[in-house]
Amino acid sequence: MLKLLPNFARWSRAAAALTCMATLTGCDLNFWRMDGHQSTMVVEGPVAQEQLNLFIVTVWVTLVIFIIVGGVFAYATWKFRARTEADEHAEPPPQGHGNPLVELGLIGGSVLALVIIAIPTLKAIWFTYDVPAAEKANAYEITATGYQWWFRFEYLTEQATVDASVKTPLVTSNELVIPVGRPIRINVRTVDVIHSFWVPKLAGKVDMIPNRANFLWLKADKPGYYWGQCAEYCGDSHAVMRFRVVALGPREFNDWLDQQLQTARNVAPRPADANRPRPQFASLRSFRTNETGITERFEVDPLASWQQKQAPEKGEDAELVATGKQLFSTKACISCHTVRGHAGAGVAGPDLTHVGARTTIAAGLLENNHEQLQRWIHNPGAVKPGNKMAKGYVDNKITLTAADEAALVAYLESLK
Amino acid sequence: MDALAKSAFLTKDEHVPTQPKLLTHPTTKGGLMSWLTTVDHKRIGFLYGISGLFFLLVGGFEAMLIRLQLMVPNNDLLTAQQYNTMFTMHGTTMIFLAVMPMSAAFFNFIMPLQIGARDVAFPRLNAFSFWVFLAGAIILNIGWFLPQATHGAPDGGWFGYAPLTSKQFIPKHSIDYWIMGLQLLGVASIAASLNFIVTIINMRAPGLTMMRLPVFVWMTLITSFLLVLSFPFIAIALVEVMMDRQFGTFFFEASGGGMPILWQHLFWVFGHPEVYILILPPMGIVSEILPTFARKPLFGYPIVVFSGACIGFLGFAVWSHHMFTTGLGTIATAAFALMTMTIAVPTGVKIFNWIGTLWNGNLQMRTPMMFALGFVWMFMIGGFSGIMHSAAPADAQQQDSYFVVAHFHYVLIGGSLFGILSGIHYWFPLMFGRKVSEVWGKLSFWVIFIGFNVTFFPMHFLGLNGMPRRTFTYDSNLGWNAANYIATIGALTLGLGIFIYFVVMVYTYFKGERVGRDIWDARTLEWSLPNPPPEYNFRVIPIVHDRDAFWYEKHHVEEIAKEKIELEKVESAHGGIHMPFASIWPFVAGMGLLIGGLAVSALDSNPAPGMHLKLGLSILGGVVMVIGIYFWSIEGNEGYHLHLDADGNPIEDPHAKH
Incomplete structure (x- = not known):
């Protein structure tokens, strides 16, 4: 047994180091608030x-x-503990069996x-x-x-x-x-x-x-x-x-x-749109599994962020939205989703009539913006394991090109 | 003591009738066969203990993975699927495969010794219980080793709420393993419990009246009654969900008019007594340890016993407090809330009495005492958060949050596990004749104690801050980061503590300090035995004069010595010590259940490939089981006689074997 003892010092040092690391890296320890x-x-x-x-x-x-x-x-433990060798070998204390009055x-x-x-x-x-x-x-x-x-x-x-x-x-x-x-x-x-x-x-x-x-x-x-x-x-x-x-x-x-x-909003083409450069979405970067979909900016005043979402996006591209609307039908989105006034009366998935006016998508998981919408449409199974949309893609053999995704995102964002 | 069994034993001068070769009783004393055929309650207790400790490590490993996944927000160490499997198996393993068998190990090893018996009432049934337990444990865990897409380990939660467990939502076989595994564990528990009940009622030493029973034996008795009365509920529920899955019935299928809520009622009518099944045995252990190390009798023994029984009764009347958020309505909610508060009274009484036991004592701060005192502290805190849950409207916020996770780990680790760890320390010298070093024992205690509190105390705050249970990930903006990080550090510390505990135990088993009889100056009968106790336990069945039987013996040496001589004469007059024959048939019957259980749960019931294999293997399993039970019954319940020399070693007797 004694042979093992020197390790004790090392272990306690390791434990101390681990605790220090925890306090240093574990952000502010504010969990009791x-x-x-x-x-x-x-x-x-x-x-x-x-x-x-x-x-x-x-x-x-x-x-x-x-x-x-x-x-x-605590008092009993402290007061009646055997402190010395003599205490340890003292005569047994009185063998009391309890006190009914105290119990009652x-x-x-x-x-x-x-x-x-x-x-x-x-x-x-x-x-x-x-x-x-x-x-x-x-x-x-x-x-x-x-x-x-x-x-x-x-x-x-x-x-x-x-x-x-x-x-x-x-x-x-x-x-x-x-x-x-x-x-x-x-x-x-x-x-x-x-x-x-x-x-x-x-x-x-x-x-x-x-x-x-x-x-x-x-x-x-x-x-x-x-x-x-x-x-x-x-x-x-x-x-x-x-x-x-x-x-x-x-x-x-x-x-x-x-x-x-x-009913769902329509985006009327404006004459000026024809020559305007089409907004380019950042090409889809690869997301880590479980990567957070919420930005800090949104958090500052969530209610204000919500109110902002009620107004149409700036620089909408009517042509792109129209393409997205088309794809929404041809890519079988309509079989599960409803967009009242446009195509689709599916009830297996969320109603998307005014999805653009919501602050989140994928059931409160991702912030509703270009990047996260594209992430979700691109591979719903990676965001929400086992979900029906991912299964729908497989069952209906749905494939989306980057251009398709951009158009669908533009369409969904237009649904204010 | 065994008035009923006596006629089946042979007297000294009789010859054993010749038997067909198949029915020859195994006589090996060593090797694998001796373990497969053993009916010795101490050996079976040892088997339970080893299995329980093994699964404690397995469940602990699962817990580590859970904590590592939650260490930081949006972590991707485990997938959602893997995480859900981990928490399902962590819960199931810790409850059914770790704490319950470790309690059973003490029931088996200690209880007969404490009541002055030479074995349990039905030794072969006892062996059967263990083998069925092992079969259940194997079936529960077999999914880890099979294809994950179609089989996999259970992932429906340890509570298995319908309709998530239906084929529609989890078509894999994982749930089938869970159903069959739990079903077999239930069979094992009921068989073992009946055995303990009969043993305690019928086989107590002369003079050992019910109100002189050690508290641990009382808790064994109460726990056994709880098991016998509560397991049928889950057995029925499991059969129903199995029929839903395998034969397309509609017990819990809402689309077919079934009632998913029915599962919850059946599950918790079992599940709440189950909670007391987990905590009452450690309460009994602690009620043995505190008096021993305080060197005075348990304070208010009758009230401790009565409150244990009270908890047992009330345990059947509070199940719906697990269901406060299921829309019970005002009257039912109020009734269950008040009943739940009521149960705090007998539980509190126990704590008062443990403290009363310490009062005026001479407290010897040995390792078992440290764990026992830790138990009382932690159980007290867990009890207080339990009272908070009984306030049903407040519980609507706490239900299924980390507050609940904190609560039940305080009662299950701080309570049950601490009690069991203290029991291992306490009885280790009796079981193996060696003693753990105090330095290392106390070191492991403090690491476990600190690690445990650092892990689970912050979880109270997490729960009140709205973190739900059973979630594989969380976002960083919810204020849960710090507490989760600390909890993981704590869990690693707790893991280290358990590791130290195990290493020290293994070391002690091989190289620990050898000790003599009764090293703690203890109070109950088992300590009157040499260590390790011989296979026949008591050379002479003692007469019990007082509640703390051995304490009385130690303080009335002359009277007892005279009495022993008389008793020895009586004992030898009926031909030596009765011992039951070993038998392989309980093992065979258990293996039949294993084969059949695996076949029923692992294979598809569709006419597709596998149908005939399934049918064939199920039938094979059934046949093997019937063979086991058949030969078990026709080999008869004879035993043999053991004669001892002056040192207590058995003398070879030609009549004793074939």
């Missing part, structure tokens, strides 16, 4: 607030118990502590379950449906135009836009496996389960851009099944709604 985009500790709505308040109650109660019990435990007192104490938690728990169960009766009349209803691996949102009360005579409930995907200050009642459904709808800053999660009519409610206190994510393991790409919630003031919400209810 818990103020990220998906924080449950810095919340923006009454449901999440109620859940947070309850959590804080449990933290305080358990902390007090921990200090008392842990204190006694401790049981009583624990029950009391649990009652302190139980009362706000019961209150919160009823509050967070459904929209409070007083606000029912003002509630806004939306159905959210989980797909492997994206979300579909259906505005049940809004009638969107398909053509002059046909209307259909408004459908969007992956970015849920809601009015501020109104309780939103969300029906959660799924078409395949179990998913879970979770926007931590607005409300706790509720699972989307086949054959089960679940729902939740939430309310955003102020305009904002919120991060959400699927929270139930749902297969290969569970980790990249994300979405966003955009909360808008009443006027902005109605403006947005008006735009969404219209």
Whole structure:
């Protein structure tokens, strides 16, 4: 055994070096602030607030118990430990078997502590379950449906135009836009496996389960851009099944709604376009697996970034958009995607009628810009392993040239 | 002690009737055959222990890969598919193939010694349990070695939520291995548990009343009841999902009117008692170790036992707290939330009593004591985050986040594993007659303790900051980078600690300091034996006078010596020590299940190639199993007699063998 001992010094030095490296390279060690985009500790709505308040109650109660019990435990360990050789061989201590009064007192104490938690728990169960009766009349209803691996949102009360005579409930995907200050009642459904709808800053999660009519409610206190994510393991790409919630003031919400209810936008050719040099996209660089698709610029003010996306892109090339529109049909995109007013009524994939006005693509994973759109269209399987679009390419023998990709990207970006 | 079995044993003057050659009882004492045919509870316990430790390393390796993948955002060490396989197999392996068999190892090795028995009630059933366990473990892991596109290791999560496990979403055979593997592990667990229950109820030494049982034996009994009562639920659920996959039924297929939520209820009615199956045995171990090293009896023994039973009962009434986000409705949520809070009372009582045991004690800070104290601290923290989960609306934020990951690792590593590691240290001298050096033991404890906390404490913050579980990647803009990085450093430290622990154990096994009997000045019967204990355990079955039986013996030497002489006379009057014959048939039956299980899960049920191979091999497996069980039953349950010389070595007896 002694032979091994010199290594101990070396090991401890290695461990120390490793720890130092961790502290030096491990960025700022700020994890206790818990103020990220998906924080449950810095919340923006009454449901999440109620859940947070309850959590804080449990933290305080358990902390007090921990200090008392842990204190006694630490004291007992310190006080009664054998310190010397003589202690080790001392006569055994008195062989006491316990004290019923102490036991009963401790049981009583624990029950009391649990009652302190139980009362706000019961209150919160009823509050967070459904929209409070007083606000029912003002509630806004939306159905959210989980797909492997994206979300579909259906505005049940809004009638969107398909053509002059046909209307259909408004459908969007992956970015849920809601009015501020109104309780939103969300029906959660799924078409395949179990998913879970979770926007931590607005409300706790509720699972989307086949054959089960679940729902939740939430309310955003102020305009904002919120991060959400699927929270139930749902297969290969569970980790990249994300979405966003955009909360808008009443006027902005109605403006947005008006735009969404219209059919897809057409880009009229302008005479000046003919001689203008066509915008060149950066040729597709190779992306690392799992490479982030979000830029820091976007993060500075996500809501402003979202608002920018509502306006048409600068320097649109009508000819290129027209080519893209053509390709959208010939390359079988239409069999899964809908672009209301243009071709396509597919329902297996996200509705793309106004995809250009969203901030993200691929279910909240990539920022919606030329580079990421092209990355996604070029090889969807590399971005989101196992997804249906990648399988669709194989099944339908779809190949896209760089020019095709550029045209499709231009078309998708034009769909404001 | 074995009033029922006695008639089947031969008396001294009888000759063993001649048997057909096939039914000759194996008598080898060494070599591979002796292990395949053993019915000795200590050897079977050893087999369980070795398998459990092996799979602990396998599961630990999977955990390392998981942590390395999550060390930095957008990492690409593992693909999504590989990562999902890793966390599925990490969970399944650690629960079913590491912690459960290691607990079973202690049940097997220690429990009969603590109750003064010479073996378990059904020695061959005990061997069968182990071989079936091994078959299940092989089937669970076979996918690693087969083509990944069509087979592969299980990747549906250890909870296997329908309908993700249906053929539509995971057509590969990976899920079939998971179903069959778990099914066999369930068979093994139920058989072993029935054995332990019968042993504890019927084979206690005279004077050992139920309220004198060591707490570890009580926890064995409660755990065995939990296993027997909870495994049928998952057995049914697994049969249903297997029929969905193999025969196109609609138990969980929503399109056919099935109910995916039904799987969750069945799974968690099993799954929650399973949690207590994992924690109660280590609680029992710690309840043995704390009194020994505090040198005083367990504080409030009846309440500790009663609260253990309480936890067992309540464990069946709280399963839906794993399902607070499935839309249970207000009443059910409230009921399960309150029941869950209730369970904190008996659990808290245990902690109070452990602290009470230390109070006024003379604490000997040996390595097992360090692990046991670490257990109490870590289990306490895990218990507190458990109370936080019982507040259902708060749980809606925590469910399936890293907060939950932190919680259950505090109870499963800080709790179960620390308890098991302390138990290994504690009973190692009894099992092998050697003792781990205190320096190295304590060093491994501190590295494990620190590594564990550095890994899992930051995960509380990660979860509250919104990081969901079971995600193979995350973006760098969510504030999760630092905590993930630290957790990975911690995991590497924890891995190093476990590595040191293992190296020290292996070293000690071969070269450690030799020690004599009862080195800890312990309190229970197993320490009255020489180490390692002889195959017959007790030369004379003792009479138990007190709760801490051996402590009493040590303090009433004269009275016990007189009693021993009397008992020895009685014992020799009925012809020596009864020993069961070894048998190969439990092994044969287990191998039949392995062949059949592999055939059923590995091959396609389509008429395509493989149909006949599948049918043939399934039938072959069934036949081998039936042969095993058939000869097992006709070879009979006779045993032989062992006669001892003054030193306790068996004297060759011509009647004892053929």
